Amino acid sequence: MLRCSYPNGTLRLSRLDPIAVERHTFGMNAANMKFSTIDAVLPELREAARIAVDESLKVKPGEQVLIVTNPQGDVSRISQAIYDAALDAGANPVLLYQPVKTQLDFAEPAVIAAFEAEPSVFISLSAEKLGKDRKGIAAPYRYNGESWDHIFHLQMYGRKTCRAFWSPSTTVESFIRTVPIDYGLLKRQCDAIKKVLDAAAEITVTAPAGTDIRFGLRKREAKSDDGDFSRGGRGGNLPAGESFISPENGTAQGTIAFDGSISLHDGDIVIREPIRCTLDRGFITEISGGTEADALLNTVTLAEKNAQEYEKQGKLPPGAGAVYARNARHIGEIGIGLNPKARITGSMLEDEKAFNTCHFAVGLNYDGDAPSLIHLDGLVTNPTITAIMEDGSRVIIEENGNLTESFRG
Numbered sequence: 001m002l003r004c005s006y007p008n009g010t011l012r013l014s015r016l017d018p019i020a021v022e023r024h025t026f027g028m029n030a031a032n033m034k035f036s037t038i039d040a041v042l043p044e045l046r047e048a049a050r051i052a053v054d055e056s057l058k059v060k061p062g063e064q065v066l067i068v069t070n071p072q073g074d075v076s077r078i079s080q081a082i083y084d085a086a087l088d089a090g091a092n093p094v095l096l097y098q099p100v101k102t103q104l105d106f107a108e109p110a111v112i113a114a115f116e117a118e119p120s121v122f123i124s125l126s127a128e129k130l131g132k133d134r135k136g137i138a139a140p141y142r143y144n145g146e147s148w149d150h151i152f153h154l155q156m157y158g159r160k161t162c163r164a165f166w167s168p169s170t171t172v173e174s175f176i177r178t179v180p181i182d183y184g185l186l187k188r189q190c191d192a193i194k195k196v197l198d199a200a201a202e203i204t205v206t207a208p209a210g211t212d213i214r215f216g217l218r219k220r221e222a223k224s225d226d227g228d229f230s231r232g233g234r235g236g237n238l239p240a241g242e243s244f245i246s247p248e249n250g251t252a253q254g255t256i257a258f259d260g261s262i263s264l265h266d267g268d269i270v271i272r273e274p275i276r277c278t279l280d281r282g283f284i285t286e287i288s289g290g291t292e293a294d295a296l297l298n299t300v301t302l303a304e305k306n307a308q309e310y311e312k313q314g315k316l317p318p319g320a321g322a323v324y325a326r327n328a329r330h331i332g333e334i335g336i337g338l339n340p341k342a343r344i345t346g347s348m349l350e351d352e353k354a355f356n357t358c359h360f361a362v363g364l365n366y367d368g369d370a371p372s373l374i375h376l377d378g379l380v381t382n383p384t385i386t387a388i389m390e391d392g393s394r395v396i397i398e399e400n401g402n403l404t405e406s407f408r409g
Contacts, residue, residue: 034084042081044176049081051179052238053089057121057163058230061090066119068111070100072127074171079125091121100127103265103374104306107131115151120232122152124166128267132373138315146368160233167238169268169347178239178341178350183227186241188409189338190224193243196395197222200387203247203334205358207383209274210257213360215282215331216248217387223366225353241339241353246365250282252331256360260344260379261351262292265299268348275378277362284329284362296376300362303328303374310373320371327372332365334358335377336385336398348377356401358383 053059065086069079079095086093098108112133115122124130133150140147143158155162167175197203198221204214227240258275261268273290287297304325311321339353352359363374382401386394396404 034087042077042172042176045078045081045172046084048176048179049078049085050088052082052165053085053091055183056165056227056229056238056240057123059086059089059091059121063091063121064117064119065091065093065121065123066114066117067093067095067123067125068107068114068130069095069097069125070127071097072100074175075125075127075167075169077172078167078170078175079123082123082125086121094119098131101129101131103129103263103376104303105129105131106134109134112151115155118155118161120162122156122162122164122235124164124168125170126166126168129168130166134315137310138317140317149371156233156235162235163229163232164235165229165238165240166235168349170238170349171347174239174345174347174350178241178339178353181227181239181241181339181341183240185409186338187224187226187228189403189407190226190243192407192409193336193338193397194222194224196387196397197243197245199389200395201390202251202388204386204388205334205380205383207257207259207380209259209381210255210276211380211383213252213254213256213279215253215334216251217245218248220245220248220367237349237353239339239342239350239353241342242335242337244333244335244366246333246367246370247282247331249330249365249370252279252282254279256331256378256380258296258360258378258380260354260357260359260381261346261348262296262378263348263376264295265302265374268346268351269295270344270346271379279331282331283326284331296362296378299374299376300328303363303372307373324372327370328363328374330363330365330370330372331360332363332370332372332375333361333377335361344379344381351379352377354379355403357381358385358398 083093136149141154148154200217222245225236225240225242256277261270275289275293277284278286307324308321310316337354337357342350342353344351359377362376364372385398
């Protein structure tokens with residue numbers, strides 16, 4: 001990965017990775033085409049990449065592995081380490097770079113076209129997002145009676161021919177700290193919480209900053225980001241570590257006071273003054289607080305406007321603009337953080353996995369019946385989370401931010 005420049009008429013070649021520049025080496029070995037400088041400089045990164053490839057994805061010899069990233073320092077370096085680890089596993093990796101994409105941008109056509117090769121493994125290591133599928137949004141893919149607005153989602157959730165992990169905005173420091181964890185313990189915790197959420201009729205969440213919300217869970221199925229992405233149709237984040245579920249549409253009632261961090265269309269921010277969202281029948285009716293609340297409102301308003309514009313431009317099917325715009329104020333997820341090495345840093349990829357937190361998403365859900373242009377995760381710290389069963393009994397999952405005994409694994 002070289003960059004060319006012509007200062008004073010002289011050709012210069014410089015690596016994107018400044019560490020490699022200091023070492024005055026191309027960093028690639030002609031015999032095996034590995035990024036050898038990455039191995040030499042950061043053995044901890046090499047080991048975290050090996051865990052991701054061998055233990056989480058369980059990549060096999062001969063498999064096609066598609067890696068998409070941006071020419072940004074940390075995500076590029078991690079992608080190179082993952083590429084090396086895939087080579088070591090005997091796979092056939094392909095590493096693609098594209099410009100940085102936000103929540104509202106489209107992926108480059110060449111990236112979308114790469115999925116037509118139907119890779120067995122996909123890895124997205126983006127500074128922001130992978131990017132939307134222009135073709136899929138305009139004319140959703142159909143499979144087994146369901147529709148998908150991104151070719152990756154079609155292969156991952158529809159055909160289940162692909163397994164994956166995605167790590168938007170990750171850093172080298174975070175990756176080497178949060179990926180090497182006890183995945184056996186994490187799986188036990190995720191499974192225990194999922195079992196309760198799947199059986200619950202409702203859930204309540206309260207927290208010191210002012211969160212007091214209740215919503216239904218009937219006919220919803222929880223998902224676990226437990227780091228086991230070893231078969232088609234399975235995927236999630238690295239760092240892993242959460243159980244999550246989409247509320248029943250139209251049931252969220254009360255107040256969410258985001259007080260940890262939150263995602264916006266142009267990046268993640270740590271919250272200094274709580275953002276209060278008033279909810280009625282599943283939708284946000286008011287956003288109040290300080291400058292961070294204004295920023296959230298700006299993102300939601302932008303998503304509403306863009307949804308209408310996309311329909312006019314043919315990027316959304318007729319009638320879909322109003323649906324996508326309305327769901328920009330929808331509550332699409334509650335997740336419970338379970339990674340013991342994660343902490344609140346201002347990067348939602350890690351923040352939402354932190355112990356002593358839960359998060360809610362503003363925008364689209366994971367059940368495909370509330371589409372939106374945005375999915376904005378926001379953290380609530382030290383929550384008390386109570387599942388209410390069909391018979392009226394209650395199961396406390398977390399109390400004041402701490403897992404109760406039944407869920408500690």
